[in-house]
Amino acid sequence: MSVISGDVAEVSSPRVTVRPSTAPEFPTVFGRELLGELSSFAHRPYLVVTMPDLWPSLEHFFDSNLAGVHMVSSLDLETLTAQVEGLPTFASVIGLGGGQAMDVAKYISWTRRTPLFQTPTAMTTNAPFSHRALLRTGGKAVALGWAVPEGVYVDFDVIRTAPGLLNRSGVCDVLCYHTAHYDWKLAHDMGKEERRWPYDEHLVAEARLRLDSVLANLDEIRAVSDEGIRTLMLAHRWGGTAFHNAGWNARHMDGVDHCYLYCLEYVTGKHFIHGQAVGLGMYVGAELQRNEPDLVLDALRRTGVDIRPEAMGITWDEAATAMRQLAWYVRFADLWYTVADARPVTDELVERIREKLYATFD
Ligand SMILES: [Zn+2]
Structure with a gap:
């Protein structure tokens, strides 16, 4: 499946051409x-x-x-x-x-x-x-x-006054393309894709370009440097209009990562820093997908986005409950088909996630 390191790609082949969007992004x-x-x-x-x-x-x-x-x-x-x-x-x-x-x-x-x-x-x-x-x-x-x-005005110095975690957590809304691409391809292969959103390798390749630009600048984004701000905000700029520009389709951007966030909100009744909870969902999803979870975790560690439950104001048990409830929740909420429908979250998986999470962010 699409690979977060950028070294290998089984699904989003480098030979796939990017078909540029025919609708504009915001000034x-x-x-x-x-x-x-x-x-x-x-x-x-x-x-x-x-x-x-x-x-x-x-x-x-x-x-x-x-x-x-x-x-x-x-x-x-x-x-x-x-x-x-x-x-x-x-x-x-x-x-x-x-x-x-x-x-x-x-x-x-x-x-x-x-x-x-x-x-x-x-x-x-x-x-x-x-x-x-x-x-x-x-x-x-x-x-x-x-x-x-009329315009979106990104002031470098204003952005830098925001809490570091708020800024850095923004990478997760781009990194999650990695798990989203797996889910869209999986839905296609299982005959479960939505009729209005057939799998589109050109769209996946276009999203991949933005994901790669962020991956290449994780240290700058962590430092909230001018270059880091420009990179992440330009990726957001593409992602923001991409929903509309792909025909109100977000399949190339959101997957099990966001399903987990919604499930976590449901289970805990709490609200979270969006990217931080999506980041945990992305890691859980990558483990479930067997889709380079270690690389996902390493990207989060490098960027300084701590996704331990305690770092988002909940307990491990609450986070684990949301993992175990995920398959039920996605049908309850009628979310689109992802790996959450295809593979069960086993006790072994929950334990592996716990061990790796606490070993990474210690
Ligand atoms: Zn999001």
């Missing part, structure tokens, strides 16, 4: 002191969508053309709809923060039909670069709306 600008410029070009008056913990240190970048600030408190669609009704009049939306601020900014821009400017403050997910807002309704995730920002 993205890298630089310094970008936040202070927003008040000079965002349509006035503007609404800032951000988080309570960020605003006090960033408020001084905005001037008297600020119509208001929406502090993100909920991703629940019904709650958010009511909150948006209470907002003042404004002419543009500035998203300022991590994935949640980006998603809510998209939703508000969509419902009020105003221009959108996105300023991510961390590299956690590809939310700044995707069309739809990932919200919740009735306890389930829903990707809703349509928002193409």
